[in-house]
Amino acid sequence: MKYPLAYTCCLIVLLFASASFAQTTDDVAALQKQNAELRAELERVKSAYDELEAEMAKLQAELAKLQVTKEDLEVEKKELTELAGLTPSGDRVEVAASRFTSKYDESTGKTVVRTGTELLHVVKGSGADHQFSLAYMYDGKQMQEKPKIIKLFIQSRFSGGVYRGAKTATFDIDGETIEVPIADYKATTRTTRIANKHSMRKDDESLTFDLDPDLFRRLARAIQVKITINGVELEPTRDQTALFRAIRKRIELGA
Numbered sequence: 001m002k003y004p005l006a007y008t009c010c011l012i013v014l015l016f017a018s019a020s021f022a023q024t025t026d027d028v029a030a031l032q033k034q035n036a037e038l039r040a041e042l043e044r045v046k047s048a049y050d051e052l053e054a055e056m057a058k059l060q061a062e063l064a065k066l067q068v069t070k071e072d073l074e075v076e077k078k079e080l081t082e083l084a085g086l087t088p089s090g091d092r093v094e095v096a097a098s099r100f101t102s103k104y105d106e107s108t109g110k111t112v113v114r115t116g117t118e119l120l121h122v123v124k125g126s127g128a129d130h131q132f133s134l135a136y137m138y139d140g141k142q143m144q145e146k147p148k149i150i151k152l153f154i155q156s157r158f159s160g161g162v163y164r165g166a167k168t169a170t171f172d173i174d175g176e177t178i179e180v181p182i183a184d185y186k187a188t189t190r191t192t193r194i195a196n197k198h199s200m201r202k203d204d205e206s207l208t209f210d211l212d213p214d215l216f217r218r219l220a221r222a223i224q225v226k227i228t229i230n231g232v233e234l235e236p237t238r239d240q241t242a243l244f245r246a247i248r249k250r251i252e253l254g255a
Contacts, residue, residue, distance in 0.1 A: 008252070099243070104141050112137045113250065116242050120154065122145050125232035128159035132236065134247055143254045150216045151183075152209040154227070154234070158190055158202040163230055169209065172226040180215065182229075183205060184208035184239075220244040 005155040088251070113136055120130040132154045136147040156163070164187065168179045176211045211219065220227060225241050227234045 064116055079159055099246075102255070110137045110139055111143075113247075113255070115247070117155070118236070118243070120240075121235050121237065123226070123233040123235050125182075125230075126156070126159055126162055128162075129157045130159075130234060131155045132234075132240070135249070136247065139181055146251055148213060150211040152211055154207045154209075154229075156205045159205050160202045161187060161205065162232060163205045163207060164203075166230045169207070169227055169229040171215075171219075172224075172228070173222045174224055178215065178218075180209055180211075182207055183210045195201075216244065220248040223247070 008115040028192055099116045100113060101116075102111060102113045115134045117133045118191045120132045122128070132152065135151045135153070136149070138145065138147050163185065166182055166185070168181050171178045171180050184207070186206040188206075190204055219241070222241055222244070223238075225236055227236075
């Protein structure tokens with residue numbers, strides 16, 4: 001069967017157009033698929049970027065916090081060093097505010113470092129005046145090895161033997177209580193007259209505690225310390241508890 005030439009040409013054009021349409025449809029589908037994949041990838045990138053931004057903000061906040069902490073620690077270090085009566089290198093500062101004495105004893109070959117005596121607040125149990133001080137020692141004139149014991153002295157005037165027979169003291173360190181043995185007890189006989197008629201014995205008493213490194217470290221970190229001995233409750237001030245930290249700083253500096 002023969003077709004007219006015009007019909008044949010139209011048929012050929014339609015075939016080409018159909019093939020072109022199919023190709024175009026495939027291209028559109030491929031492009032749509034690529035676009036979908038690109039959108040998904042873009043969402044993943046945006047999500048990752050948002051996470052990085054959040055992490056960056058978190059790190060910046062932590063950095064700012066660490067900077068403040070560093071500044072606080074620098075101030076605390078300076079205050080502690082000054083309280084310890086030393087320069088940052090461990091050299092002694094000759095100022096009246098220094099509350100420490102350091103003396104080498106030729107007879108024993110040891111250096112003894114002492115704080116001055118501090119008036120200790122009596123919460124209850126006694127009307128006598130109380131004082132406390134701290135001390136440590138090391139071999140030679142220069143510290144080669146850190147002392148293993150820090151001595152705490154509590155002295156009372158006219159306490160009348162209230163501590164006689166006591167074996168331990170209860171240390172309340174920021175709410176946690178520890179029984180600490182009394183390493184030494186001494187009494188000095190004193191008498192006082194009542195209304196100029198009767199004499200009454202009112203001994204001075206002295207208690208010594210040996211603080212091991214663990215206990216001393218806890219005291220140096222403490223905010224509040226209370227000491228109870230035979231019903232007498234004593235409480236150092238915040239400034240006085242800072243002496244524990246000051247001694248720790250001296251020891252760290254090898255003084």
